Every structure is written in structure tokens, then in C-alpha cells.
Amino acid sequence: MSIRERMSGNEAVAYAIRQVNPDVMAAFPITPSTEIPQMVSTFIANGDIDTEFIPVESEHSSMSATMGACAAGARAITATSSCGLAFMWEVLYVAASDRLPVVMAVVNRALTGPININCDHSDSMGARDSGWLQIYAETNQEAYDNYIQSFRIAEHPDVKLPMMVCQDGFITSHAVMNIELIEDEKVKSFVGSYEPENYLLNPEMPMAIGPYANSPFYMETKMNQRIAMKNAKKVILDVAKEFEKISGRSYGLFEEYHMEDAEYVIVIMGSAAGTTKDAVDELRAKGVKAGMIKVRVFRPFPGEELAAALKDAKAIAIMDRAESFSGMGGPLGSELKAALMDAGCKATVVNNFYGIGGRDYTVEDAEAIYNDLMEFEAGTKPFKQFRYIGLRK
Amino acid sequence: MAYNFREVMSKPERLAPGHRMCAGCGGTIAARMVLRALKPGDKAVIGNATGCMEVSTFMYPYTAWEDSYMHNAFENAGATLSGIETAYHALKKKGKLDETYKFITFGGDGGTYDIGFQSLSGAMERNHDLVYVCYDNGAYMNTGIQRSSATPMFADTTTTPVGKVSNGKMQNRKDLAQIIADHDVPYVAQTTLLTTMKDLYEKAEKAIYTPGAAFLNVMAPCPRGWRYDASDIMEICKLAVETCYWPLFEVVDGQWILTYEPKKKLPIEDFLRTQGRFKHLFKPENEGLLEQYQAEVDRRWEDLLFRCSK
Structure with a gap:
């Protein structure tokens, strides 16, 4: 036992x-x-x-x-x-x-x-x-x-x-x-x-x-x-x-949460996946086809497998909890976007920075990201590829 | 047992010929002699900080070392050997290993006095049962003769070049043997390469077979950095000792022991004159520098005599 x-x-x-x-x-x-x-x-x-x-x-x-x-x-x-x-x-x-x-x-x-x-x-x-x-x-x-x-x-x-x-x-x-x-x-x-x-x-x-x-x-x-x-x-x-x-617990290279028919997807790592899952549950209750992928293994990077899991997504937010100061994306964003491009992905893809130095990342933050994905995809909000989540006003 | 030169020299080499160290390199002579102090039946793991010795003895796919050997990086030979020695105790305790192993690491003065000082200090303070041998040639020779904290005063190096307004390195050398002795380890000794190698051999043997951490500081001339003819190495070492520039001593359980006292202390010029790196000191206008040098050697020698209760 x-x-x-x-x-x-x-x-x-x-x-x-x-x-x-x-x-x-x-x-x-x-x-x-x-x-x-x-x-x-x-x-x-x-x-x-x-x-x-x-x-x-x-x-x-x-x-x-x-x-x-x-x-x-x-x-x-x-x-x-x-x-x-x-x-x-x-x-x-x-x-x-x-x-x-x-x-x-x-x-x-x-x-x-x-x-x-x-x-x-x-x-x-x-x-x-x-x-x-x-x-x-x-x-x-x-x-x-x-x-x-x-x-x-x-x-x-x-x-x-x-x-x-x-x-x-x-x-x-x-x-x-x-x-x-x-x-x-x-x-x-x-x-x-x-x-x-x-x-x-x-x-x-x-x-x-x-x-x-x-x-x-x-x-x-x-x-x-x-x-x-x-x-x-x-x-x-x-x-x-x-x-x-x-x-009795199963593990893969990453975990898929409500990905079976997901159109709007957050890809994230670590504890913030739990917060994101709550947002997915709330959006699903409202009929939004939200999903989440939690990357468990970062090295080796499961690029092909992730791209396959994301092939039906309309819009994707890749979440980085680390800056790489390229002036562009973070580590997960850069690598996953490269993998998505290789796979011929046509989805709208953004790369957000969150939780840097312990900044809170809330269910509301996650919901707002899903809402933005829907708006970006519908063209009702100006597209912003790179963004810091939860910055002080 | 009395030291028998012929017997010691007929022991099998544990650092095999074919390595690519320079002719007249003190470091290689020191390493071979230290390894001879191992009992033939005892196995050893050799550590090595990055430096001439490492890049010249273990060029993939060849190794000149008969024993197991690990090079990790420049500044962590002390910590790396700590891990190996600890693994030995762990495997012994679990009954996975019967053989007796000894642990010896070699580092130049760069990897020992300077960049590896913290790692060395930690290994000594934790009192791992290992020997750290510094082959001290008084500069970063592998990268091309840059000054270290072991470089003697007024030496001409590539980062303390002698020039119109410079007389070489302005600072005295750091006394590392004293610093390690202050770690209160069971055995510390300073030695160099002398005629029958008795001093080095006996100190190495004590260092290897004294339980706990031991440190050997071996003055090991470098023909490129010191600018001498390869065949002069033994004479230079002898003069270093006879001028009291490089005194021979041991610190056994905190007790300072002078292991050689010159009958007649020779003037420091006799040592300095043998090497191109001090050539500028012999210009007529630099007489004052020689006096300053002698005063520094005298001060350190008196201090050592005091420590040894002489």
C-alpha cells in the first residue's frame, strides 16, 4: 500500500x-x-x-x-x-x-x-x-x-x-x-x-x-x-x-489537459500549470475550447511531439518563466516556435513572460491570456507577440 | 628504512614516458618522484588541475598515467579529489571494494595558489585523506608566463613585463605552505628537486601515508618561464635552497620543523643570476632592488626560523 x-x-x-x-x-x-x-x-x-x-x-x-x-x-x-x-x-x-x-x-x-x-x-x-x-x-x-x-x-x-x-x-x-x-x-x-x-x-x-x-x-x-x-x-x-x-501515476514528455479538441492553448511549465488548469476548467464551463500543455521534459526538447499535439490549435500562448534578453522570445517560446514552424503550423502564436522573480500568476491572468488568444485569432484586438504578464501599472 | 637512490629510481614509472612536457620541466620530475613514493601494491587515483601537466599527459586518446586519473577543470582539483576520496570510503563501507587506494592531485601554482585556492582550502579544512601537490613554477606557464600570486618579486612575466618604468612584479610571493599549515592539517611540507631527490621522496611518502589531508609545495622550475638552459635545473634548485629563497621544512601536526639549514647562507644574487626573468636586476642602476630582495629573503627566513623555534 x-x-x-x-x-x-x-x-x-x-x-x-x-x-x-x-x-x-x-x-x-x-x-x-x-x-x-x-x-x-x-x-x-x-x-x-x-x-x-x-x-x-x-x-x-x-x-x-x-x-x-x-x-x-x-x-x-x-x-x-x-x-x-x-x-x-x-x-x-x-x-x-x-x-x-x-x-x-x-x-x-x-x-x-x-x-x-x-x-x-x-x-x-x-x-x-x-x-x-x-x-x-x-x-x-x-x-x-x-x-x-x-x-x-x-x-x-x-x-x-x-x-x-x-x-x-x-x-x-x-x-x-x-x-x-x-x-x-x-x-x-x-x-x-x-x-x-x-x-x-x-x-x-x-x-x-x-x-x-x-x-x-x-x-x-x-x-x-x-x-x-x-x-x-x-x-x-x-x-x-x-x-x-x-x-499508478502515468507520465509522458508533457501533459495534455483538455487537448482533445482544444482551439486555444497555453503551453507552460512547472507549478503555474495548476493555475492554468483552473482557468481551462472555467472557460470550458462557458463552452470555450481551451486546452493546456505542461512541458515536463525540457531536455531533450520534445519539439516534434509538441507540434503534433498542437496541430489543431487555432491560437497558442507559450509561457516563459525566464527571460533570455534576445529582445524576442524566451527559451520555451523560441524553441517551441521553431518546432511549430518546422511542422508547418499556421496557428497564431504568442510568447508571454510571467512569474519572473516570483511575480503572481493568477487564474484571472490565465483567463485573460485565453481571451486575448481568441481576440488575436478573430482580429478584434491588435496582435502582440511578446508580452510581460502582470506588470505593475 | 634508509633512503636508497638506486632502489627508488628503479621503481616502475607511474607517469610513463611519451608525455609531451618540456625537457627540463620541474613539474614532471616532481610528479614522477611523488608517484615513486607510493607502495607498489597500492593503487591510486590521480587528480590534476588544468595546466601544462594535464594538457601534455592526457591528450585524447592517449594517457601517460598508469593509475586512474581525473582532470575536471582549472580551479577544482581539491573538490574533485574530495569527491573521489569520499566515494572510496562510501564503496568501502558498503563492501564494494577491497583494494587500498591513495589519492594524489597535482596542480600548478595558478590552479593552486590562485583560481583553485578556495577549492583547495575546502578540501584541506575538511581533512580528506588525500595529498595535494603544488608544482610551483611561479607563473601561469601554460597560458604563456603570466604572473601569479606565487611569482617572486621583480620577476619579468608577460603581465608584469619589465619596461622603461617597470621592474617586473612589484609584490612579494604568497606563502601558500604557511597558509595551508594554518588550516591545521596533519602534514604540510615544502621541498624541491635536490640531487638524490631524497627530500622530495621522503616528504611525499609522509604526505601519502599520513592519514588526513596533506599538502606538498614543490618548487618546480620552468625553463620557458624562468629562462634557463634545461640542464641547469638542478643547480637552480640547489641555489634556491642555499640562498634560503626556498627553504625546506615540514609542519607535522602543527609543529614547524626546518628540514635543512644551509651551513653558509648564499646571497640571493646567486639564485637570481641563473634566470633570464631577473636579468634586469643586474643592471648597475638596480643595485637597490637587489638589496631590497635580500632584505625580503632575510625577513622570511628569520620568520621561518622563529616558527621552527630556531
């Missing part, structure tokens, strides 16, 4: 870490992810798990030590947010290139400038091209479920890539929700043990990792990372199917 509980997203991830019992965790505190290493330290202090915890002096070192531990042959994890993730930036690329299946819990928070501890996706979106798998959660339940699935995905022989398991800072990391936990033994047998093919502490065969590889070899390294990233799509779906067997 699964366990019904109430807990925050950080508690849920820490609970999953206790169940997985990884070999090594290295972490440095940063709001709002700090609770995760704190809780893990308490599990260790009470003998609940035998993970070795490295209380490093910075996030650059937490990633570096995690990489060292993983290369050595250990299952190694870390957690961070915001500037902590930005401080790791250089070594994120090395971890992906070294094909180290490190799992990192990312509790999304705005990047400093000015300092802001609240949620947006600018931290992990800044690392979107680093070669890491990225998966996002709407709820505490999804943060927990994604975390448990992440090891099977990252460590899969066809993938062998590091993975960020993201959830929204404070909104899910600190808010307490109902959650269904899986029994320890089921989680342990689902995740299994980490058995790398090559590792530093293999007495039979030493390994050298992190070479100097100039133009004769560098490009093949990148191509192999690309292949692994593409392989991950199938692995993510296969792991989700297996996960459904132990949990």
Missing part, C-alpha cells in the same frame, strides 16, 4: 533521497533548496541512511565533488538553486561531456540582479544548453515521482547523462500538499544499484577521464552527447511506464 502523507516539495525530494540511499551527496546551502541537504544530513545523523555527505565550501565544489564521486563509481547527488547553479556553470558542461549520470535536485529561483529568492526558471534555463537532462514538476507529487525516475534515466546505458530534477522554489518546495509516497522497498528495487561500466576505483581496469581533446575529437564528443540526449526520449517514456506499475 502506498503511503498517504502531507509534505513540502523539499521534504518529498529528501524522502526520496532517503529511499534511494545514494553513496555520496555534496551540497552547499542556498535558498530555497537548503532544506534538502539539511534533511539528508539529519537522516545520516540518525543512521537512517549511510550516504557520505560532503559539506563543501561552495556550489562550484559541490558539483566538482559530485562529479569526482560519480566518476569514482559512486551514485552521487547534489541539490541547488539560482546563483548556486550559475556558479556551477563551467563544470555542468564537463559533467555532461564526461557522461557522468549525476542527479541534481534544482529548486528553481530567480538569478540575482537584483537579488530575489523567489521562483522563476532563469537558473535552470540558463543551463539549458549544458548537456544536462531537465525535467520539471508541477506539484510536490511530481517532484517526488520525477526524482525517483531520474536515476533510471540518467544512468541508462543509452543515455549516461547528468540530470536536473526541477521544481518551483517556495511554490512547491515549501508549500505542503497531499502526497502519495511509495514504500521504501519498492523504490529501492525500482531504482536498483549503480553499476557503471568504467570507473576510477575499478581495480581491474584504471580509467582516465577529462582529457585534452582538440579539434580532431571534440566534435564527435558533442555528437555522442546529442545521440544520448535523443535516446533519452524513449528511455524517459519507458521508465515512466515502469513507474506507473509501482505508482
Whole structure:
């Protein structure tokens, strides 16, 4: 029987870490992810798990030590947010290139400038091209479920890539929700043990990792990372199917909400999907064919699959919780629009920025976006392709 | 057991020939000697900060390292090896590993004194059972001889060039061995390449086999950066010690021990004259700079004697 509980997203991830019992965790505190290493330290202090915890002096070192531990042959994890993730930036690329299946819990928070501890996706979106798998959660339940699935995905022989398991800072990391936990033994047998093919502490065969590889070899390294990233799509779906067997909860690359006949669609990521679903329900009650897509997997980017799911939409609002300062769209907007163009999409498409630095995003905001989509499509309101939602007047 | 040069030198090389380091490079000599201090049955994982040594010994698809080896980045050799060492304890605890492993990382002064200082400090403070070996050649040699905080005063480097109104680097070098000793780690030593390599070998052995964090600061001349003939390296190292420019000492559990005291302290000019990077100091108008140099060497030497209760 699964366990019904109430807990925050950080508690849920820490609970999953206790169940997985990884070999090594290295972490440095940063709001709002700090609770995760704190809780893990308490599990260790009470003998609940035998993970070795490295209380490093910075996030650059937490990633570096995690990489060292993983290369050595250990299952190694870390957690961070915001500037902590930005401080790791250089070594994120090395971890992906070294094909180290490190799992990192990312509790999304705005990047400093000015300092802001609240949620947006600018931290992990800044690392979107680093070669890491990225998966996002709407709820505490999804943060927990994604975390448990992440090891099977990252460590899969066809993938062998590091993975960020993201959830929204404070909104899910600190808010307490109902959650269904899986029994320890089921989680342990689902995740299994980490058995790398090559590792530093293999007495039979030493390994050298992190070479100097100039133009004769560098490009093949990148191509192999690309292949692994593409392989991950199938692995993510296969792991989700297996996960459904132990949990009863099904997951895909993205979630479709009332998409069967939807004409007006919001595409969004993370906790704001819940808010958007409420707006969809209200509009559906009024007879509006509103729908929503929640992108769960951002790396690899399911462009073709999303375009197929959006093929009958008349108007689409793509929602970005991160700026990329191109003067045009955000990360999700730019990538999805490219995928839609490749698929010959003729829909009206806008790209909105919302929730930056924790700005509220309400059901009314979502409804207004759907109304705008209808008006843009009908030509009754001047079309505006890029917009900030909820700006101060 | 007494040090036997022939025996030590006949140990198998763990940094194999065929790497692409320069002839007359002190860093390579130091690394080979440190690795000889490993017991033949013991396995090791070698770490390496980005630098000459890394880009010349592990050019894909070839490695010159007989042991497992990891290069991560320039500034994180301390943290990377911390993770490897911790994984060793985790796997041992879970019964997944029987063999004994030792952990040694090499970094130049750039990766150690400067950009990797925080990572090194963290690894030392946490007292991981590892050895950090700095091969100190006193500048960022891999990128083309830019000054570091290990660069000695008045050295001509590409970012402290000697010019019409400049006499090279204006600051004294940072005393990293002292700073690491202040981390209260079990073993810190300063050494260089001397005749039979006894000093380096014995200090490396102690560093490797003392439980906990250990730091070795090895003065490792660079023929390109210091501008000397490759064959002069041993003479230069000797003069560094005999002038008290590079004193030999150990700090064992906080106890400072002078491991060599010159019978007659030679003037600093004897060391400086061997290298092109100090050539400008020997112009007649720069006599004052030499005096200033001698005063600085004397001050540091007196300070060291005091620490060693001499």
C-alpha cells in the first residue's frame, strides 16, 4: 500500500533521497533548496541512511565533488538553486561531456540582479544548453515521482547523462500538499544499484577521464552527447511506464489537459500549470475550447511531439518563466516556435513572460491570456507577440 | 628504512614516458618522484588541475598515467579529489571494494595558489585523506608566463613585463605552505628537486601515508618561464635552497620543523643570476632592488626560523 502523507516539495525530494540511499551527496546551502541537504544530513545523523555527505565550501565544489564521486563509481547527488547553479556553470558542461549520470535536485529561483529568492526558471534555463537532462514538476507529487525516475534515466546505458530534477522554489518546495509516497522497498528495487561500466576505483581496469581533446575529437564528443540526449526520449517514456506499475501515476514528455479538441492553448511549465488548469476548467464551463500543455521534459526538447499535439490549435500562448534578453522570445517560446514552424503550423502564436522573480500568476491572468488568444485569432484586438504578464501599472 | 637512490629510481614509472612536457620541466620530475613514493601494491587515483601537466599527459586518446586519473577543470582539483576520496570510503563501507587506494592531485601554482585556492582550502579544512601537490613554477606557464600570486618579486612575466618604468612584479610571493599549515592539517611540507631527490621522496611518502589531508609545495622550475638552459635545473634548485629563497621544512601536526639549514647562507644574487626573468636586476642602476630582495629573503627566513623555534 502506498503511503498517504502531507509534505513540502523539499521534504518529498529528501524522502526520496532517503529511499534511494545514494553513496555520496555534496551540497552547499542556498535558498530555497537548503532544506534538502539539511534533511539528508539529519537522516545520516540518525543512521537512517549511510550516504557520505560532503559539506563543501561552495556550489562550484559541490558539483566538482559530485562529479569526482560519480566518476569514482559512486551514485552521487547534489541539490541547488539560482546563483548556486550559475556558479556551477563551467563544470555542468564537463559533467555532461564526461557522461557522468549525476542527479541534481534544482529548486528553481530567480538569478540575482537584483537579488530575489523567489521562483522563476532563469537558473535552470540558463543551463539549458549544458548537456544536462531537465525535467520539471508541477506539484510536490511530481517532484517526488520525477526524482525517483531520474536515476533510471540518467544512468541508462543509452543515455549516461547528468540530470536536473526541477521544481518551483517556495511554490512547491515549501508549500505542503497531499502526497502519495511509495514504500521504501519498492523504490529501492525500482531504482536498483549503480553499476557503471568504467570507473576510477575499478581495480581491474584504471580509467582516465577529462582529457585534452582538440579539434580532431571534440566534435564527435558533442555528437555522442546529442545521440544520448535523443535516446533519452524513449528511455524517459519507458521508465515512466515502469513507474506507473509501482505508482499508478502515468507520465509522458508533457501533459495534455483538455487537448482533445482544444482551439486555444497555453503551453507552460512547472507549478503555474495548476493555475492554468483552473482557468481551462472555467472557460470550458462557458463552452470555450481551451486546452493546456505542461512541458515536463525540457531536455531533450520534445519539439516534434509538441507540434503534433498542437496541430489543431487555432491560437497558442507559450509561457516563459525566464527571460533570455534576445529582445524576442524566451527559451520555451523560441524553441517551441521553431518546432511549430518546422511542422508547418499556421496557428497564431504568442510568447508571454510571467512569474519572473516570483511575480503572481493568477487564474484571472490565465483567463485573460485565453481571451486575448481568441481576440488575436478573430482580429478584434491588435496582435502582440511578446508580452510581460502582470506588470505593475 | 634508509633512503636508497638506486632502489627508488628503479621503481616502475607511474607517469610513463611519451608525455609531451618540456625537457627540463620541474613539474614532471616532481610528479614522477611523488608517484615513486607510493607502495607498489597500492593503487591510486590521480587528480590534476588544468595546466601544462594535464594538457601534455592526457591528450585524447592517449594517457601517460598508469593509475586512474581525473582532470575536471582549472580551479577544482581539491573538490574533485574530495569527491573521489569520499566515494572510496562510501564503496568501502558498503563492501564494494577491497583494494587500498591513495589519492594524489597535482596542480600548478595558478590552479593552486590562485583560481583553485578556495577549492583547495575546502578540501584541506575538511581533512580528506588525500595529498595535494603544488608544482610551483611561479607563473601561469601554460597560458604563456603570466604572473601569479606565487611569482617572486621583480620577476619579468608577460603581465608584469619589465619596461622603461617597470621592474617586473612589484609584490612579494604568497606563502601558500604557511597558509595551508594554518588550516591545521596533519602534514604540510615544502621541498624541491635536490640531487638524490631524497627530500622530495621522503616528504611525499609522509604526505601519502599520513592519514588526513596533506599538502606538498614543490618548487618546480620552468625553463620557458624562468629562462634557463634545461640542464641547469638542478643547480637552480640547489641555489634556491642555499640562498634560503626556498627553504625546506615540514609542519607535522602543527609543529614547524626546518628540514635543512644551509651551513653558509648564499646571497640571493646567486639564485637570481641563473634566470633570464631577473636579468634586469643586474643592471648597475638596480643595485637597490637587489638589496631590497635580500632584505625580503632575510625577513622570511628569520620568520621561518622563529616558527621552527630556531
